[in-house]
Amino acid sequence: MRPVAIAVAPNGGRKVKADHPAVPLTPAELAVTAAQCLDAGAAMIHAHVRNADGSHLLDAQAYRDTIAAISQAVGDRLVIQITSEALGKYTPAQQRAVVQAVKPEAASLALRELVPDASEEAAFADLLGWMKRERVTPQIILYDVNDAVRLAELQKRGLIPFENPPVLYVLGRYTAGQTSRPSDLLPFLAPDAPAFTHWSVCAFGAQEMACVTTAALLGGHIRVGFENNELLPNGTRADSNQALVAAARHAIAAVGLKVATAEDLRAATADARS
Numbered sequence: 001m002r003p004v005a006i007a008v009a010p011n012g013g014r015k016v017k018a019d020h021p022a023v024p025l026t027p028a029e030l031a032v033t034a035a036q037c038l039d040a041g042a043a044m045i046h047a048h049v050r051n052a053d054g055s056h057l058l059d060a061q062a063y064r065d066t067i068a069a070i071s072q073a074v075g076d077r078l079v080i081q082i083t084s085e086a087l088g089k090y091t092p093a094q095q096r097a098v099v100q101a102v103k104p105e106a107a108s109l110a111l112r113e114l115v116p117d118a119s120e121e122a123a124f125a126d127l128l129g130w131m132k133r134e135r136v137t138p139q140i141i142l143y144d145v146n147d148a149v150r151l152a153e154l155q156k157r158g159l160i161p162f163e164n165p166p167v168l169y170v171l172g173r174y175t176a177g178q179t180s181r182p183s184d185l186l187p188f189l190a191p192d193a194p195a196f197t198h199w200s201v202c203a204f205g206a207q208e209m210a211c212v213t214t215a216a217l218l219g220g221h222i223r224v225g226f227e228n229n230e231l232l233p234n235g236t237r238a239d240s241n242q243a244l245v246a247a248a249r250h251a252i253a254a255v256g257l258k259v260a261t262a263e264d265l266r267a268a269t270a271d272a273r274s
Helices: 027-040 060-074 091-104 118-134 145-156 182-189 208-217 241-254 262-268
Strands: 006-009 044-047 081-082 108-109 137-142 167-171 201-203 221-224
Touching: 006 241, 027 044, 027 060, 027 241, 044 060, 044 221, 060 241, 060 262, 081 091, 081 137, 091 108, 091 118, 091 137, 118 137, 118 145, 137 145, 145 167, 145 182, 145 221, 167 182, 182 208, 182 262, 201 208, 208 221, 208 241
Parallel strands: 006 044, 006 221, 044 081, 081 108, 108 137, 137 167, 167 201, 201 221
Antiparallel strands: none
């Protein structure tokens, strides 16, 4: 079986130090976290940037500063993925603009945010065309199987310029007390659901590790970290993102799977950049 890539999502756009003192918010903190998670087994970091007050931000210079700090700490041994997440603050045009201004190695794109209706379809297609030309690897975020069906329909209509676009299946939503379960993955993998070659999973709550291990066994890649969960498999609170990555690596090894490096991940998504 192919190596499983572990991505770490260390901060998200919501959590602050009051939620967990180890949530990294600044470029320097994200660089330290990146190095720790690389050592623990991560192949990619999914990074959010913040305003001075800790609130969610989409800003090209803030992303450049963060990418520079992480790169100084880890070189090219991690894929650095930025988010275009709106979090209710940014329009699709603003989301597209920050990706193009930064031109990162990789960027996540929530389908329902960037294409809330048919009027945004052409602009989304243009963004993906630009990403392909500039060799920026997309990851399209799908919150339920309806999102997957919609993406497949856009692809069928020629609006997705990638044969195998990487996708992220989100098991559950950002709600109080949310706990994802491995069975939440089943609708995405049902025989009548669209099939995507390169898929990853993230999950919420105490069963995060069970969810991502199930995904790995079924051929997917995985994402862990404070953005979605702070609990270790035994139910105790993780003291760091590194601890969650290490737990994921241990779980993968325990079922006979190998952990991917950043180079493995780049090779696996090469068709999304060619």
